[in-house]
Amino acid sequence: MxxxxxxxxxxxxxxxxxxxxxxxxxxxxxxxxxxxxxxxxxxxxxxxxxxxxxxxxxxxxxxxxxxxxxxxxxxxxxxxxxxxxxxxxxxxxxxxxxxxxxxxxxxxxxxxxxxxxxxxxxxxxxxxxIPKIPHWKGQENFKGEIIHANKYKNAIPYQDKKVLIIGMGNTGAEIALDLAEHNVQVGISIRSKQSIVPRDLFGRPIQKTAKILDTLPFDLGAHIGNIVRKLYFGNLAKYNIPIHTEPPIKMLRETGKTPTIDLGTVARIKDGSIHVHADVSHFDKTSVYYTNGDSSVIDAVILATGYLxxxxxxxxxxxxxxxxxxxxxxxxxxxxxxxxxxxxxxxxxxxxxxxxxxxxxxxxxxxxxxxxx
The missing domain is CATH 3.50.50.60 (FAD/NAD(P)-binding domain)
Structure with missing residues (x-):
């Protein structure tokens, strides 16, 4: 035995x-x-x-x-x-x-x-x-490529294509950034409210700062972190990025939801290199439709929808x-x-x-x- x-x-x-x-x-x-x-x-x-x-x-x-x-x-x-x-x-x-x-x-x-x-x-x-792969109405009729993010390697196959990333966790945000840096037309569909933090703040890893703030009593560290985050990114709502009101540290402790650690994706959204879309509603042969009524002609979809x-x-x-x-x-x-x-x-x-x-x-x-x- x-x-x-x-x-x-x-x-x-x-x-x-x-x-x-x-x-x-x-x-x-x-x-x-x-x-x-x-x-x-x-x-x-x-x-x-x-x-x-x-x-x-x-x-x-x-x-x-x-x-x-x-x-x-x-x-x-x-x-x-x-x-x-x-x-x-x-x-x-x-x-x-x-x-x-x-x-x-x-x-x-x-x-x-x-x-x-x-x-x-x-x-x-x-x-x-196990990759989590949702299904949307009309998806089976879509003529473009749909893959889970676990199959993505680099931007080479997506040159001259219009790509949609579904999900803006750490994987989705970084894949969108990778594609934008290689001049691929890319959009990102945001499915829920976001909790975004910079990787580094004033030359110091945010993780080290978070560990210090996490030791402060009465959730004081969480609220300080929230204020700093708002000052760093500004008002992201005007870029159609819905933001959680709860501090990232508190959300992590209570729900296990890891904040998106920004490596430059937010800056690319602000300069228009990455387009932000609402949650996906349905597909047809060539397009993806969103819950706000908008739509996009898309060649490839990458599902950054997490795992089980x-x-x-x-x-x-x-x-x-x-x-x-x-x-x-x-x-x-x-x-x-x-x-x-x-x-x-x-x-x-x-x-x-x-x-x-x-x-x-x-x-x-x-x-x-x-x-x-």
């Missing part, structure tokens, strides 16, 4: 493996793809971390001093590969967990025709497990450990499910998910060590 089964060889799974190795506890890791950090291999070309390197490294191994404040995905992948080598992490590739079932106080993890039996299961499949964890399809009897949003109720033994753990799902902190991995892997390791003694 496997003592500690880790599902997923992304950053969360690697953090967990490193923490267990440091505690001299054995583990068995499975990964559905053929390499570690598969999602990072697949991301668009220009992507850098939006979080600073001091808060984003894995346990017991800081980033090299030569790395910049905001790390490019290629350097991040190299770091993860070095981390795996450092801690002797050797995933079993091309093994996808399709069902997790508890039977006779042991966890049975189905991987195709194989069943792995484990005392403890650590789920590290991530919040970006789909943990409820993975874990049998999940109602006691997964909430209505599909997120784990807690990291360790949720719903009295002894031996079941989750890492890489806490989206409620200013350090981002990568910033939670060191503490969460330590907490889970402590629980595993305690139950093994």
């Amino acid at each position: 496997i003592q500690n089964l880790i599902i997923g060889a992304g950053p969360a799974g690697l953090a967990m493996a490193g923490a267990l190795r440091h505690a001299k506890k054995d583990f068995y890791m499975i990964e559905k793809s053929h390499h570690i950090a598969s999602k990072w291999h697949a991301h668009y070309d220009r992507l850098h971390l939006h979080t600073v390197k001091e808060y984003s490294h894995l346990p017991y191994m800081p980033f090299p001093d030569t790395y910049p404040t905001y790390i490019h995905k290629s350097d991040l992948i190299a770091y993860y590969e070095s981390y795996a080598a450092q801690w002797d992490i050797k995933p079993h590739y091309n093994k996808e967990a399709t069902k997790i079932i508890k039977h006779d106080n042991k966890w049975h993890v189905h991987c195709g025709d194989e069943i792995l039996i484990a005392k403890n299961v650590i789920v590290a499949t991530g919040i970006n497990r 964890t789909h943990l409820e399809t993975l874990i049998e009897e999940s109602k006691n450990c997964i909430d209505q949003k599909g997120e784990p109720i807690k990291k360790c033994n949720p719903g009295n499910q002894q031996g079941l753990y989750f890492i890489g799902f806490d989206n409620y902190k200013t350090g981002g998910i990568l910033g939670t991995l060191r503490d969460d892997s330590a907490e889970i390791t402590k629980s595993i060590v305690a139950t093994s003694e």
Whole structure:
């Protein structure tokens, strides 16, 4: 029987493996793809971390001093590969967990025709497990291309095309910026009220400022941050960008909604390089129609509409450990499910998910060590 089964060889799974190795506890890791950090291999070309390197490294191994404040995905992948080598992490590739079932106080993890039996299961499949793909009336008749943002690489295929990004989270905003910087005609459909912050303020990463403000009492830091944000961006309503009245820090803590970290998208909207549209209503063969009655002739649509964890399809009897949003109720033994753990799902902190991995892997390791003694 496997003592500690880790599902997923992304950053969360690697953090967990490193923490267990440091505690001299054995583990068995499975990964559905053929390499570690598969999602990072697949991301668009220009992507850098939006979080600073001091808060984003894995346990017991800081980033090299030569790395910049905001790390490019290629350097991040190299770091993860070095981390795996450092801690002797050797995933079993091309093994996808399709069902997790508890039977006779042991966890049975189905991987195709194989069943792995484990005392403890650590789920590290991530919040970006399954692309969320909405459907609109008339979409099937649209003659242009529709892809999810997880398939976007760069602006090269979109030269001389009219492109619409649906969704203005971090991914949608940066893809729109990438296209605008390469002189592609691009618009962005905003589906809900936005919470936007600058990546840097007066030469200082906003993440560091947010961590300081987050320690102030009575939500004072949140309100200060809101005032500064308004002064920095000005009145975005006149550019048809609906803005949340709640401070970004407060929204993050209470809802897990990560603010859009602006890398220059707002400036491109202000100068007209990126056109802002209302939410999508429906499609026809050549055009996209919006809820305010406007329409655009469009050649390609990129869905920056987010992802689903789909943990409820993975874990049998999940109602006691997964909430209505599909997120784990807690990291360790949720719903009295002894031996079941989750890492890489806490989206409620200013350090981002990568910033939670060191503490969460330590907490889970402590629980595993305690139950093994």
